[in-house]
Amino acid sequence: MDKPLARNKTGRVARLLNRLPPAPASTLAACACALLAQTVVAATHFTDSEASIANAISAAVPGDTIVVKDGVYTFPVRINGRDGTAASPITFKAQTVGGVTFTGPQLSDRTKLRVERDHWVIDGFRFTDVTADGTQSSDRVTVVRVREASDNVLRNLSISDSGLTSSNPDSNAANNSMYLDITDRSARNVVERSEFLNNNDAIVVRVAGGSTDLFSTDNVFRYNYWSGNAGYETLQLSWGSSAGAAFRTVVEHNLWEDNASSSELISSKSSENVFRHNTFEHNNDQLVLRGGNDGVVDSNYFIDGRGVRAYGADHTITNNYFEGSYGTESGNLRGGILLGAGDHDDAPYAAVRNSEVSNNSIINTGAYSLLYGYFYNATWNGDLIDIPPYDNEFSDNLIVNSRGKAIDRQNNAPDASNTWSGNYTWSTGSGSPGHAPDGVTTGADPQLERDSLGNLVATAAPDAGARMRYRRLTADDVGPGSTFVAGLAGDYDQDGQVSQSDWLRWQSLYRSQELAADGNFDGEINAADYTVWRDAQQAAAASVPEASAVALAASVLTGHVAAVYRARR
Known part of the structure; x- marks a missing residue:
């Protein structure tokens, strides 16, 4: 792991990370060896119509491959044949990546592609113009749904310009429409090398369906691309009263770029989710630990956008690099790290507590850098938010600000039980240090220099701030057809x-x-x-x-x- 995880709270982080799937490179290598070692002769089914696809799905056995001829298809598809196996999955793929487009009508549950079986590989398809009106509560559409299906791989998918067509959709329709839905006890699925583009009126990706679906766990998102989305969450990890459930979703090596304001860019409403090695560039919203505990936000880039907002207990926010601002701040749309206050019932928000915030670099992120006690002493739906963050560790963070306060205690939120050590702030222009307890150095030039990855590091305070292992991701590194693997030995x-x-x-x-x-x-x-x-x-x-x-x-x-x-x- 990166420096902060090896140095701070290793017990808790190791417990969370040790249960995660192996690194992508080892996963692919193991898969390749298993596939090449097969002795059973697998069949390949070539299809080019609704009937031939349905027949092939019904006939396929473990190890078989179904190839769909390039072209445009208007009918929906249901994967309801046999299960594959771990050693011999069933593959349903486009003839060429991006060469098969599904568009138009959906199944009876308003789904374009529904996956209902285990150990399938879905590869290379493009979905566009899959829509519903959205003016009525019952108007909803889901492009791809994984339902009661586990151990599948969704790879090289492109989903764009779909959803609700109404300029003012019904809120219930919008909250139940999405590009990708992983639900109803769907576990250990991998979504990789895919893209989610131009969704302006519905949720983009959702995992699990609230308190009635607590077993869609251990899913992985990697090397995916989100861009051009606005209005609702691009990634929602459950909803409702599921905050205490451990979903253990892993979100790594993804790129979010040029997404507009939404309800939350990422909304984590469950526990033990991990966000690591992602790049967020020029997004007008935040990664939000909205509900749940034991979240890990480690070694991510936040460039010219917003930052992280957190509520709840036992989080680890370490080694993240923030630089630049999206623009004028309003409401929740602020840069840097915002740590929330809460009320006595932990509803609607739970104060941040027993968490670690360490080795983050927060550099000129606008009027806000590290905002402590967000919403403290405010009223929300009649509830007084009067519990500040408590029992947290702030260590070795580097904050450089030319506006606002480096550390801002909203409404003078009390800071009695937190610990501060090794933090370093440097304020220029109209910026000021703000809150500066023991353990925060102010007024000394950190002598910033760019390292080989292009990141600013403090040569005068080498222990403060992030030390990134991987470079920032670009659009060529992720999405359909990409091959880049971070961490190749x-x-x-x-x-x-x-x-x-x-x-x-x-x-x-x-x-x-x-x-x-x-x-x-x-x-x-x-x-x-x-x-x-x-x-x-x-x-x-x-x-x-x-x-x-x-x-x-x-x-x-x-x-x-x-x-x-x-x-x-």
Whole structure:
């Protein structure tokens, strides 16, 4: 893990992270080996009509592949045949990534694609113009629904320009319409390399259906792209009275870019969810730990946008890098880190307590950097919000502000039981330090410099602030057809391959405090990291398989990736 997780509250973080799925690279490698080792001859079903697709779904057995010919299809699809197995999933894929478009009418539950079986791989499809009117409460539409279905992979999907067509939709219709719904005891599904675009009137992705669905757990989102969305949550991790339920959703290596104001960019209303190594760029809303406990927000980028707002207990907010502001602040739309106050019933909000906020870099995020006691002494629906955050640890954060207060106690929220150590603030322009208890250094120039990843670090306070291991993600790294994998052993320049340039990168960072070339994750750049690079390069050179094996693995794992697809985005 990154430096703060190795250094702070390792017991709690390890408990949360040790139960998570393996890293993407190892997952793909294990899958490839299992697929290539199969001795059963699997069948491939080629389809090009509603009847042929339905027949193939009914006939498919574990290990089979159903290929849909490129084209535009207006009918809905229901995956209700046999289950696959862990070793031999059933694959339902487009002939080429992005080459098959589903549009128009839905099933009786207003769903375009419904997945009802386990161990399927859904790969390469495009969905657009899947709509409902939205003026009535009963008007709703879901593009893809995973229902009572577990251990599936949804890969290389593109969902765009769908939802409700009304300019003023009924609120119930909007709250029950979405691009992707994972619900009704659907666990351990992986959504990867997909994109969710241009949804302005409904929820984009929802996991679980409130207090009646507490078992849609351990799902993973990685290398996905969200852009052009507004109005409702782009990712909602349950809703209603499910805050105490441990959903353990993992959200990693995703990119949110150019999303407008919504009710919340991400709304986590369940417990033990993990957000790590994501990039949020130019979004006019926040990642919100709205309800639930034991959330992890670690090693994310927040660039020219809003930040993190949190309520609840036992959270870990560490090693995040915030720089720049979206623009004028209003209501909840503020940058940096906002830690909420609560009331005595923890409803509607629970005060942040027993949480760790450490090693974050918060640099010129507008009028707000670290806002403590958000909503303190205010009234919400008749309830007085009068419990400030308490029993929290604030350590080794770096705050640089040219406006507002570096640490702002809203309405002088009391700070009696929190601990502060190693924090560093530097205020310029119209900015001021604000709250400065013992453990907060003010007025000393941190001597900021850009590191090799382009991030500002404090050379005069090397223990303060974030030390990012991975670079910021771009649109080419994520979504359909992408292949970039963060954390590839020995890939120190993060270009997706191990080569001589990685040795040069290790050499330039030797004995530095940067982590981009920390191959063995011990927090130091030394000879051991050279060994990681050398072994990775030798393994890559020695393990080039026969061309036929490469073709088979690539076909099964990623589909036939169309080179023109990325250009169409």
